[in-house]
Amino acid sequence: MILDKTFTSSLKELEKENYEDHFSELNSYLRIWLKEFDVGEFIEFNRISSGYQFLIQRNGRKVELIDQGSGISKLLSIIINVGIHAIETQYTIGLKTILFLIEEPELHLHPMLQSKLADFIIYCLNKFDVNFIVETHSEYLTQVSH
Numbered sequence: 001m002i003l004d005k006t007f008t009s010s011l012k013e014l015e016k017e018n019y020e021d022h023f024s025e026l027n028s029y030l031r032i033w034l035k036e037f038d039v040g041e042f043i044e045f046n047r048i049s050s051g052y053q054f055l056i057q058r059n060g061r062k063v064e065l066i067d068q069g070s071g072i073s074k075l076l077s078i079i080i081n082v083g084i085h086a087i088e089t090q091y092t093i094g095l096k097t098i099l100f101l102i103e104e105p106e107l108h109l110h111p112m113l114q115s116k117l118a119d120f121i122i123y124c125l126n127k128f129d130v131n132f133i134v135e136t137h138s139e140y141l142t143q144v145s146h
Helices: 007-019 021-036 070-090 110-126
Strands: 043-050 051-058 061-064 098-103 129-137
Touching: 021 043, 021 070, 021 110, 051 098, 070 110, 070 129, 110 129
Parallel strands: 098 129
Antiparallel strands: 043 051, 051 061
């Protein structure tokens, strides 16, 4: 499943530059948030002719991202895109702060996951030099649980 051209371009750039450290840091970051959102233990990216295949390992099974619900797919798209761009920015000299625009991320997400998404955004604000503009109608997303 191709999440979007920006995401695909970012993965290709990381591959082209052979940034092994970037992939290692990205994997560590993804493991933390996959566990936090109770989505799985890790995600595997496989290059296929049409883009990338994403397999999520959960309870010893690998499940394709496309087989997850649309809320989880959108959530993972946000987590992966933020991770790729934020981590890449840390290693790029002269790159300015990144601004992420997210439209209604709460769609098809359980309220508990909406609250965790707020925690995720705060984590990213503190860990990376990024900013967010989030359009939401969710009271759960505007309240921080920690």
